Each structure stands twice: as structure tokens, then as C-alpha cells.
Amino acid sequence: DTGVSQNPRHKITKRGQNVTFRCDPISEHNRLYWYRQTLGQGPEFLTYFQNEAQLEKSRLLSDRFSAERPKGSFSTLEIQRTEQGDSAMYLCASSLGLAEAYNEQFFGPGTRLTVL
Amino acid sequence: AQKVTQAQTEISVVEKEDVTLDCVYETRDTTYYLFWYKQPPSGELVFLIRRNSFDEQNEISGRYSWNFQKSTSSFNFTITASQVVDSAVYFCALSEAEGGGSNYKLTFGKGTLLTVNP
Numbered sequence: 001d002t003g004v005s006q007n008p009r010h011k012i013t014k015r016g017q018n019v020t021f022r023c024d025p026i027s028e029h030n031r032l033y034w035y036r037q038t039l040g041q042g043p044e045f046l047t048y049f050q051n052e053a054q055l056e057k058s059r060l061l062s063d064r065f066s067a068e069r070p071k072g073s074f075s076t077l078e079i080q081r082t083e084q085g086d087s088a089m090y091l092c093a094s095s096l097g098l099a100e101a102y103n104e105q106f107f108g109p110g111t112r113l114t115v116l
Numbered sequence: 117a118q119k120v121t122q123a124q125t126e127i128s129v130v131e132k133e134d135v136t137l138d139c140v141y142e143t144r145d146t147t148y149y150l151f152w153y154k155q156p157p158s159g160e161l162v163f164l165i166r167r168n169s170f171d172e173q174n175e176i177s178g179r180y181s182w183n184f185q186k187s188t189s190s191f192n193f194t195i196t197a198s199q200v201v202d203s204a205v206y207f208c209a210l211s212e213a214e215g216g217g218s219n220y221k222l223t224f225g226k227g228t229l230l231t232v233n234p
Contacts (some may be wrong), residue, residue, distance in 0.1 A: 031218070031220075033221060033222075035222075040226070040227075041226055041227075042120075042207050042209070042224030042226050042227050043161070043207075043222070044224070045221040045222065045223070048221060050218055050219075055218070055219055056219045056221070089159065091161070093222075095220070097218060103220075104163060104166065105163075105220075105222060106163070107153075107160060107161040108160070109158075109160045110159055110160070112159075
């Protein structure tokens, strides 16, 4: 399968614990996005990478959140000291970046986080 | 700032009925892109269509059609002869590169839950 993959698909954790999610984009895609989707809402933008550089972070991304994309390949999203309000689906998307042109974003299946 | 409004939270139809999902957007940019995505119960977002702001031609793809009207800032989606497999949440989304950069983040509406009953 050559689509965007995310692991784990589900994560249940206790409040206060740290969690880390992984996203493997489509191999030739150099743009990578993280979104968060809560129940009954559309996905909301969290952060954006072009290659290994994190170029934008949403105000939704508090200090407890950190994302990396070492070597411009896979990306990780870590949440420290989880809170119940962090419970959501975390979606990753990638696109092929050609200069400033728009390119389609392809979404992964998401990681559903439940904080007890 | 960009905004997408999907006023219909839920729609229920009987199979073979036609159904239109509404989408209204707000943006200050002259160059932008509009999308529809389908999210079935499995959760994965499935891309349906993209339109750029300079192309107001309506489009038909099988049972799906899209009506883009810049004058009313609307990008509506019609399913003809709906089927049970069309049951899903449908999202309209808007993308523009803020400041002319490369971040084409998507701004989504809240979605419309479509239920097609047999």
C-alpha cells in the first residue's frame, strides 16, 4: 500500500501520560500536515512541514504538543501530560510540493486518542 | 481569515432520491481552492473534487455534480439517485496559501451527515 499510514490507529491513555503518534507520508511527498478532529466537527489544522522544516503551527498546538519530521520523511506528534480535552482523531496528510503550486492532500486513516 | 459553513448538520433521504449538500465559504484571497471530502464510518477522508477559484465550470462525475458560484460564495454538491453506500459525513473545505507561502492548509466546514435509507 502506498498511501499515508498512521500508527497506532487507536490509543487509550490515562490523563497525565505522554503519547506519541507516527505518520508515514507517501514517499515522494515533501509537504506534511497534521490535523485534529473532534466529534461532530471538521478537521482543524495543527501544523505543517515542508521537508524537515516545521513552517507553521496553529494556536491549537499548545506547549504540550510537539511535532517533528526528521530527515523529511516520517513525522511524529507527541502530546505531553495528556488532558481529557486532547481526546480526538489525529489526522496526517501529505502532498507533493512543487514550487508554490497547489497539490492534493492525501489523508491517512488517523489515530483516535482517548484520554481517560 | 477563511471560513466554511455547512448549514445542514444532518440529512436523511430514501434511496434513489436526489440530495444537495450546501457549502458557503469566506475568503479574502482571489486565488483559492475548494474541495469536497467524504468520511465514511471507517473514518478515512476520501477526496471527491477540487475546484480552483478561476474555474467556475460546473462538473459532473457519474452521480455526483458540483455547482460553484463565486457570486454567492457557494460550492454545492449534488448526489443524484442516492444509494445506501453514499451514507457518510461530507465535508467542504477551502485552501489558500496565506501570505503567498507554501502552506495550503485546509479549512473544513463542520460536515453534513448524510443517511440514505433503503
